[in-house]
Amino acid sequence: MNALNHGESQSPKSASWNVGDMIFKYLTSFFAALVLLLIALMAYEMYSSSSLSIQKFGWGFLIGTEWDPVMDQYGALPFVYGTLVSSFIALVLALPVGLGVAIFLTELAPKWIERPLSFTIELLAGIPSIVYGLWGFFVMVPWIRTTVEPFLSKYLGSIPLFAGAPYGVGMLAAGIILSIMILPIISSISRDVLKAVPIAQKEAALALGSTRWESTRIALSYSRSGIMGATILGLGRAFGETMAVTMVIGNRPVISASLFEPGYTMASVLANEFTEATSEMYISALIEIALVLFVVALLVNAAARLLVWSFTRNSDVGGRL
């Protein structure tokens, strides 16, 4: 592709061709620039539409715990808390499983298992959020209420995290459904990252007499920045998930120590209250929540991409995701 970027160095005779080439190049770069413009436009639109609430509450918006549309008083801390906690549960559950899958795919599976298996697991990423929500609401939540939560409170009930009545819906349910949803991201990127580890690293370990698992350990520590990137990407996805979480988290803006209690996330408050918002301040506060989500998504994705890119840049894999 490199060899082609030399339109300007062609001989004067071919000037008439260059007009077409110039137009083509500027046309396509115009569309590429549109992508950048779009991101800037999104940021500007949300910033200007939430100016009312930004001016009134300032940074206190993020740490205020009062969410009271009747009194026009808005603080987003319960939502920030819900988003962070549910995503963290998801990460704790999905990371070991996702890494296990990635190791299985790169180290153990023969080719004829590897391809259909990675396809099947990536299908999880293709299932729409609303289907997860429906399944979570009607199948997973009853299971959590009758099996998981009684079990946890029986054996770990003395820890405040697992105390309280088993509602089914709540922080724990949101974390579990999110973990299923981010699993394919973590496993497929970790797989790409593990594949990019130079074979010499593993061969050297094996030659020194290590077991296969020990050579895998070497590959894991060699690729930890890439795996960190995969983890952060999964986290970013969990932050923004809306429908499935909205259907299973219980939607109550409270901060409670127990994971069995209902909660609320930034994305789900948008989904639930946006069409009902009547006062301008209410809408402005909701848009500010969207702005916070947007900025967090930008930061998280930028950090994760840099980590993954820096790791897989020199190999053929990984850039795609």
Add this chain to the structure above:
Amino acid sequence: MKTIFFRYRKIKNVGMYALCVASVLVALVPLMLIFYHTISHGLEALSVNFFTQLPKPVGEPGGGLGNAIVGTLILVGLGSLIGLPIGIFSGVYLSEFGNNKFGMIVRFMTDVLNGVPSIVTGVVAYTIVVLPAKHFSAYAGGFALGILMIPIVTRTTEEMLKTVPNSYREAALALGIPQWKTTLRIIIPSAIGGIVTGVMLAVARAAGETAPLLFTALNNRFWHTTLDQPIASLTVFIYNYGVSPFEDWIAQAWAGALVLILLILFLSVAVRFATRQRF
């Protein structure tokens, strides 16, 4: 002593790999369960009426989500009008001219855009389209879906164009064909299967989105006559029916989920088939 340590390492070797196999099984269980429950619940309410009739009021049996299926098609179509041209052209730019700083920035920001939560896209569509017009419309929903489609189409187009061997470009240029013609008539046709793949992936993602439609396209219980009005979509109907207390509606929500999953499954397999054939 030495042999004990060696045995410990051997056991650890087998044990850790056994855990890896176990995590594959753990990962597959929810997938199987989701498919099982969606199919078994969904088949109950699935019938010809589901595809052809309007939703009935509560208590009246029968009816379908015909308007919602048409609505989803319309919304995805509108989204494609925005997402495909921008996505394909910027993909062409990245692959053919993008080996510079600007290309790097665009590539990076496209990836970042891919990670922006879909509900945020809905909020942006609300402020840009709904607020000035003062009412919800199909246009607003299509706009939100279009933004979501751009990064998928861009990155797949770029990747697929890059798989075309450089010798094709060199041969065409050596014959005196201008670069724009080379790209449009030789490079793009060579990778068209892959580009279609990206389009299908984007369509699959857009068809399954709910969050950006909640306060842009809203919902509608009738057939659509104009794009300037709220429009129904399968996903929003699944949500509204799924959280309702009525059994008929919940059954129809499962049927809708089944239709959606079959559509996604069909597109994924088609994509896989298309990419394997060519590359």
